Amino acid sequence: MTARIQVTPNPKRGDVIEIRIAIQHPMETGFRLDDGGRAIPKNVVNKLVCRYNNVEIFRAEMGSGIAANPFLDFFTVAEASGELVFDWVDDQGQTGSERVALTVTG
Amino acid sequence: MTVPLRRAVLIAALAWHCAGAAAQQPTRPQPLKSGLEFTGPEVRELQQDDFANPGMLWITRGENLWQEAAGREGKSCAACHGDAKTTMKGVAVRYPRIDAGSARLINLEGRIQQCRERRQQAEPLKYESPELLALSAYVAQQSRGMPMSATIDWQNRHNFEAGRAMYNRRMGQMNLSCAQCHQDNWGKKLGPETISQGHSVAYPIYRLEWQTMGSLHRRFRSCLSGVRAELLPQGSPEFLDLELYLAWRAGGLPVETPGVRR
Numbered sequence: 001m002t003a004r005i006q007v008t009p010n011p012k013r014g015d016v017i018e019i020r021i022a023i024q025h026p027m028e029t030g031f032r033l034d035d036g037g038r039a040i041p042k043n044v045v046n047k048l049v050c051r052y053n054n055v056e057i058f059r060a061e062m063g064s065g066i067a068a069n070p071f072l073d074f075f076t077v078a079e080a081s082g083e084l085v086f087d088w089v090d091d092q093g094q095t096g097s098e099r100v101a102l103t104v105t106g
Numbered sequence: 107m108t109v110p111l112r113r114a115v116l117i118a119a120l121a122w123h124c125a126g127a128a129a130q131q132p133t134r135p136q137p138l139k140s141g142l143e144f145t146g147p148e149v150r151e152l153q154q155d156d157f158a159n160p161g162m163l164w165i166t167r168g169e170n171l172w173q174e175a176a177g178r179e180g181k182s183c184a185a186c187h188g189d190a191k192t193t194m195k196g197v198a199v200r201y202p203r204i205d206a207g208s209a210r211l212i213n214l215e216g217r218i219q220q221c222r223e224r225r226q227q228a229e230p231l232k233y234e235s236p237e238l239l240a241l242s243a244y245v246a247q248q249s250r251g252m253p254m255s256a257t258i259d260w261q262n263r264h265n266f267e268a269g270r271a272m273y274n275r276r277m278g279q280m281n282l283s284c285a286q287c288h289q290d291n292w293g294k295k296l297g298p299e300t301i302s303q304g305h306s307v308a309y310p311i312y313r314l315e316w317q318t319m320g321s322l323h324r325r326f327r328s329c330l331s332g333v334r335a336e337l338l339p340q341g342s343p344e345f346l347d348l349e350l351y352l353a354w355r356a357g358g359l360p361v362e363t364p365g366v367r368r
Contacts, residue, residue, distance in 0.1 A: 002167045006157045024163040026318070068317035069160045 001025060001096035005086065011078035012106040019050070019058075021086055022071045023096065029064040043091045045070060052102075053082035078104045132270050134355050135292060135303045144293075144302040145368060149314070153366040161243065161312040161364025164236075164319045168244025171237060177228025183241070186225065190248055198246040199254050199361060202350045204261045211265045211346045215242050215321060233340040239319045243310045246363035253360055254307055256353035269351030272344060278335030284348075299368070305356040306349065308365020315368060322349060 002024040008017040023045060030042025042064060050058040057076050085099045142150055153159055172183045172190055187193045202213040205220070212220070215233060218241050222228050231238040258266045273284045287296070288304030295301070309322040316324075323340035326348065330337050338344050 002163050002170075004157065004163060004166055020157055022157070022160065022163055024167065069163060071158060071160070 001088075001094065003086070003096060003098040005084070005098055005100045007084065007100060007102060011102070011104055013078060013080075013104050014106075015078045015104075016075050017078050018073065018075055019084065020071070020073045021048075021050075021098070022069060023048075023088065024069055025090065027062075027064075027066055027068040027070060031064065041091075045088050045090045045096075048072070048086065048088040050074075051085045051087075052076065053080060078102070080104055132351075132354070133289070134357070135289060138305070138356065138359050139292075139303055140307060140359055140362065141302040141305055141367060142308070142362065142365070144300045149366055149368055153308075153362070153364075159312070159364060159366055161310075161319060161366060164240045164243045164310070164312075165247050165364060167236070168240035168242075168247075171241055172244060177222070177226035179225065179227045181226050183221070190245065194245045194248040196249050196252055198249040198363070199252050200256065202256070202346055202353060204265075209261075211262060211343070211350060213322075213341075213346055213349055214245060215323075216341065216346075218242055218245070234321055234324060236319075239310050239321065242321070243319065243364050246310070246361065249361045250363060251360050253358045254353055254356045256350060256357065258354055262350060265347045265350050266354060268344075269347035269349070272348050273351050278330065278333035280333040280335075282333045284329070304352070305359055306352040307356050307359045308362035308367070310363065311365040311367055313367050319364070322352075 004022045006020045008015070008019075011017045025045050026043065027045065028040055028043040030040070032040050034040050044064060044066065045062055048060045048062070049056055058074050060072060062070065081102060081104045083099055083101055085097070087095065087097050089095045142153060151158075153161075156162060169190075175182045175185070183190070198214055201217070202211050204210070205212040205217075215238055218238060219231055219233075223230050231241070273289075276283045276286075284304065287301050292301050292303045306322050309325070310319050311322075311325070312319050313325075321340060323342075323345045326345055327337050327340070
């Protein structure tokens with residue numbers, strides 16, 4: 001699963017930073033039928049967790065209402081340099097992970 | 107007849123002849139407008155934001171695939187072509203073009219498939235597969251902002267004429283040609299949608315309707331299905347001819363890959 005992460009560049013300690021993540025995923029709703037009329041089983045990224053230096057700062061539980069290739073955008077306060085780690089799992093049990101380093105000055 | 111009069115008659119005859127010839131010349135819409143100008147502001151914003159643009163996920167995938175060794179030769183694209191950011195710049199604007207080996211028309215997807223089979227000795231990539239979409243999007247993106255510049259010469263003229271004929275041929279149960287919407291009636295409404303000029307500059311494209319990336323040939327099939335005509339397979343010679351005609355028709359418009367449309 002390809003994913004892209006973007007964080008506000010060059011934050012200072014105490015700054016509010018924006019974190020954006022996009023994940024390539026079909027987010028199959030479970031309501032659609034294939035060409036043969038059989039139901040396509042639901043398969044969405046149902047859980048996504050973001051940890052900042054091993055502290056969970058964001059969690060999303062998603063369902064059929066989220067469009068394909070989900071794009072999430074949230075804010076946090078830059079406290080220390082370190083790493084943001086994203087982990088997610090879909091209904092078929094496939095997991096994905098992506099990390100980005102964060103350098104905080106001041 | 108006096109000399110000046112004879113000259114005037116001659117000029118008139120020449121003008122008449124030229125006017126007749128001009129009517130048969132292929133025409134581009136005037137002025138040329140990218141499909142982006144026919145979409146709403148939200149879609150435009152989505153395409154122009156290099157992070158939010160969902161097509162960028164395929165670009166990232168393509169960038170990774172470019173570096174990945176594949177096949178019996180154990181070579182990656184980068185092993186021969188180096189850094190795509192420099193070597194692939196301006197490549198997409200010249201496609202489709204005549205393949206020197208087979209003397210047949212080939213598009214960017216076809217070239218990638220060919221490279222993979224012959225040079226990497228790897229499993230062929232299926233048309234419309236996520237990998238081929240990612241690679242063709244990544245290569246095409248290197249030409250972003252450069253003007254489409256397909257040239258028509260003696261080698262590809264018959265392909266061009268075949269594409270142009272297909273563009274103007276009525277087809278399907280609706281008995282509509284491409285030109286009737288995209289040449290004669292662009293800018294008008296078809297239901298809630300504004301009819302675009304139908305340019306091929308942003309492919310592969312992320313369509314919100316598809317919820318995924320798709321090739322130009324997939325888009326052709328959507329239109330054929332819309333007029334209830336026979337669906338040709340992706341990569342078929344007819345589609346390649348049409349792609350060449352469209353590349354000529356969009357001549358001068360900047361490449362937008364990865365595009366976003368409704």
